[in-house]
Amino acid sequence: MNRLKLTDVTKYVEENIGTFHQKRIDGLKKLQLKSVLKRKNPYLFKAKHLLTAEEIIRKLTDAFISSNEETLFGDWLEGLAIFINQKVYNGWKSGIQGIDLEFDKNNIRYIVNIKSGPNWGNSSQIGKMKSDFNTAKRTLRTSNSGLIVVAVNGCCYGRDNNPDKGSYFKYCGQDFWSFISGEENLYKDIVEPIGHKAKEKNEMFLASYAKMINKFTKEFANDFCEDNGEINWEKLVEFNSGNFNNSQLKKA
Template identity: 70%
Template structure:
């Protein structure tokens, strides 16, 4: 792949990641994140300030949410790269993200962010999706040679042959869909385009949210001298509805 093509795609589309990242934070509510997290853990860690709890809540939400948003973005990049090199395409088959033909083989690919993406049940579901995809594709061409691949955008796996499918991670995955062994490195530099500007916008929004949530938490879950009302917090999080 021509490096300028990659740069152009990243620079034109990375703003979508930042936009979604900011939008997810902009619509966040304290009550929503409080109900998701374990209040016993905060007590066990002896967290004594409203801001400390609020930061822990918001940071956990951000970390989880950004992994999902950026994972989806990287999937789009992988499909674009493969489309330019091997005429790859977004698959219409359930559980399959990418299809392409190379050297007489139809590859069906399930794209994940990193190598440690799922538990045993989720891996079984992926294998089931691969098997269903094979049956679907062979209804129109019974002789088609199909290979299933779990592609991971970063990380390593030194035993790629999993029996019913292959698992390619990091450099091996990007080379597999592009034919370029250095593509995994070439991606990193253009990702910084306008990153500082968009991150400044994110940090400003984050700071305002921490301040706002801290006041809200203190008003709702602290007594007049600033002591956290743990019983009230646990009830808000876990009390059964009557």
């Protein structure tokens, strides 16, 4: 085990946090209004009494962006966790399906599936993770029958007061960062570096966001508003949920 240097963590974050911010902007540029409209509930917009094109655009795009950012930042935090573990325990990015990180500690091979937060999946998804853990254990023991393998679901934030899940452990927040680094306060130490140039990067994102809102509002008004500015809810619902044999839907 090596002692973690926070200067290494800070340097890694400063060199790599820009990737997350750039992917946020790239995600906006790739976004297509009608693709998003097809995935959102038009009845909910009506039930919430949304009256303007811009209101609808902001609601549906903000929901999409929030979900997308959770995924992007979760992936970024996974990279940070693997980097930190490499520095301390010489861990490595696993090549086994469903496993993100492998490392050895106290004669135990740990296999880790990294998630952003604790409430990440339904019963089927958790069942898939358990299956991946079991497959990974069999794979590793084939090459080394005496190998002790322990599976861990690591979550970058949150908490779980009952980490022993029987066939695997679930470490969240402080417990996870301490587990991969040996540092009890790492979960707090990484906060400041992650904010590196956040204001500058976010201003760039907001500039792209404003352009997208204006572009989508204009597109929505052209396609789903009457000449007097009123939203044509029938046309919007038809686009979202109508039979694809409908000729008007084909034009849209």
